Amino acid sequence: MQEIPDQINLVAIGGGTGLSSLLSGLKHYVNDGRSYDNFWGIALNQLTAVVTVTDDGGSSGRIREEFHILPPGDIRNCMAALSEDGQLLTKLFQYRFSGDGNLNGHSFGNLFLTALTGVTGDFLQAIKVSSDVLAIRGRIFPATTTDVVLVAELDNGQIVRGETTISKFGPRIKRMSLSPEYCLPLEETLQAIKQADIITLGPGSLFTSIIPNLLVAGIPSAIRESSAIKVYILNIMTQPGETSGLGVKEHLAALFDAAPELPLDYIIINCQTIPNELQKVYLADGAVQIGLNEALLSELSFYERKINVIARNLLDEMSDKVRHCPEKLAKAVFQSYQDKLGRDSSKCIAINLNRIESNT
Numbered sequence: 001m002q003e004i005p006d007q008i009n010l011v012a013i014g015g016g017t018g019l020s021s022l023l024s025g026l027k028h029y030v031n032d033g034r035s036y037d038n039f040w041g042i043a044l045n046q047l048t049a050v051v052t053v054t055d056d057g058g059s060s061g062r063i064r065e066e067f068h069i070l071p072p073g074d075i076r077n078c079m080a081a082l083s084e085d086g087q088l089l090t091k092l093f094q095y096r097f098s099g100d101g102n103l104n105g106h107s108f109g110n111l112f113l114t115a116l117t118g119v120t121g122d123f124l125q126a127i128k129v130s131s132d133v134l135a136i137r138g139r140i141f142p143a144t145t146t147d148v149v150l151v152a153e154l155d156n157g158q159i160v161r162g163e164t165t166i167s168k169f170g171p172r173i174k175r176m177s178l179s180p181e182y183c184l185p186l187e188e189t190l191q192a193i194k195q196a197d198i199i200t201l202g203p204g205s206l207f208t209s210i211i212p213n214l215l216v217a218g219i220p221s222a223i224r225e226s227s228a229i230k231v232y233i234l235n236i237m238t239q240p241g242e243t244s245g246l247g248v249k250e251h252l253a254a255l256f257d258a259a260p261e262l263p264l265d266y267i268i269i270n271c272q273t274i275p276n277e278l279q280k281v282y283l284a285d286g287a288v289q290i291g292l293n294e295a296l297l298s299e300l301s302f303y304e305r306k307i308n309v310i311a312r313n314l315l316d317e318m319s320d321k322v323r324h325c326p327e328k329l330a331k332a333v334f335q336s337y338q339d340k341l342g343r344d345s346s347k348c349i350a351i352n353l354n355r356i357e358s359n360t
Contacts, residue, residue: 007045008197008337011228013143013213015052015074018204018324020081022233023049023138025326026333027082030137042334047138048192049078050185050219052212054150054178057164059096059106069117070142074209075127076109082136089134124186141192143213146183150212152176163208170207170242176258178215185216193219196228198337201264203233203324206243206251211258220259229340231266231333232307236274236314236322240286248294252302264307266336268329271295272313274322282322289322310336 012022030044053070055061060071076093083090093109103111109130116126127140152166153159153175160166161179193199202210214220223230234251238244243251248269256262269291274282282288294300295311312332316325 006042009046010198011048011192011196012200013050014204015209016204020077021324021326023081025330027137049140053142054163054212056162059110072110072113078140082138083134141189144183144216148178151179168241190222193222193226199228199230201232203235214259224261229265231336233268234291236270237287266308268332269295269311270314271311272315
């Protein structure tokens, strides 16, 4: 007789394509948890995405400047990730206009969110209505509703403003902040963090997708006070400009510099070497694989913290780019949950780790 799934709450914090990839894997476990050979019996009672709102480039940047609303791009991507696969509405939401006119580069979803904000008079209501239209399997909250600009102080004292510009100076960043510096999250975000069983950070751009969320007043302290398992998902590759030359410990140092009180229980690392052909392509752009040495460890010692390491093959082997496989990533997150329960609680559901690896 099949066991009733263990209903848990998960909050995923981040932005960009990394957060979308994670959400597209996790959504199949919402409510019933029967997808992807869910032999450990976990289901998600509530899946909540907390999304950075500092984007100032591309379609989002243009909409933000012209209509004075929060940048919709990362939120749109999360909606698409949490919607049912193959739906026409989802494809329409992600459709990007081409041509030489004013619509060139804009996505339909960004324009739809902008129009709904005008109709409803509220960006949060526009997110809710759009989420209902797409029948997404989860909730999406912006990290803050304040119109914030990302600011970086470089190691030479220079001040750089704007996400797009900052992404070029990553390794030289001394301190990150927001302008205005004091902004608040939604009360719903703090409540979701308080009720979470798992909180994930990443994958995603270190300085421009993950850290901005940790600069919002109240979010780091809420994470610290939550009884949830805290998991950081490391990128597979460095990002040219933003994290060039940075290894695992440098990534962790940047997180703790932004939020010194941030607790982490686990770091999830891809342990599969990418193919030689892809290595050459990425190296030509200045990107290299990270975390392979740490993937051999069971835990990391950092700033007197002990962080457990979960190393698995997380590559999307069907992609011609280096990407996390959503299904594998979701399994790794649940492995951290089960592993933590196995360490700290007698209610742990037994896992056959060999079977886990055979299903990746």
